[in-house]
Amino acid sequence: MNQIATGTFTARKRRELNLTQAQLAERLGISSKSVSKWERGKCMPDYAVVNELCDALGITVSELLDGEENERENLRMYDNDQMIEMLARIQRLESQRVTIIAIALIVMGIGLLALSPLLGGSDLADFFRGMLFGIGIGTILIGVFLATRSVFAYLVQKE
Template sequence: MNQIATGMFIARKRRELNLTQAQLAKRLGISSKSVSKWERGKCMPDYAVVNELCDALGISVSELLDGEENERKNLRMYDNDQMIEMLARIQRLENQRVTIIAIALIVMGLGLLALSPLFGGSDLTDFISGVLFGIGIGTTLIGVFLAARSVFAYLGHLD
């Protein structure tokens, strides 16, 4: 699955149908920025809109994932529903990976915060204590941000 090839394929099929990004986005109930990101290969369409996107462009899910039209009817091992379920699983696994990273950052940040008071007494150790404190705060905040984003992404897919 090549995001850039898929994006170029989406753009080509959209233009063949004389649709703007905004018109395609409106049909799918999403923002035109999402369509733009797909077409530039920045991200893949969410599994929740893949069927609608394929219907709107007159292509199959396998063609979308391949980034090209099937010139002949290839024998596929999976049907569209199975392919969409695989995409959903991939997105869930990616979300879980981000959650694990977020938890690790929070734990690491809290550990650094706990270590920072152990240093002190001279200018150098006060500096080290301050650096550990700053890194601990930053790491914890990044972890909290990633965890919140992961939770909101999960909640968005419950519909």
């Protein structure tokens, strides 16, 4: 699954139907920014709108994911519902990966904070102590940011 090929194909099919990004977005009940991101290959359509997108563009799910028109005689191993379910699983796994990274960063930051008081006594040791403390705080903040973003993405996906 190539996001750029899928995006280019989506843009081409949309233009063939003389639709603007805003018109397509309105049909799907999403923002035109989402359509723009798809067409630039920045992200894939959410599995919740894939069927509606394919219907609006007159293509199949496999054509969307392949980024090209398929011959109708081609034998496919999966039907549209199975492909959408696989796309949903991929998106859930990506969200879980970000959450695990966030938790690891928070734990690592706490570890660095715990190590920083062990250093001290000379100017060089105080410098490293301060660096460990700063890196620990920064790591925790990045972890909290990623965890919060992951939670909000999960909540939006549930709606």
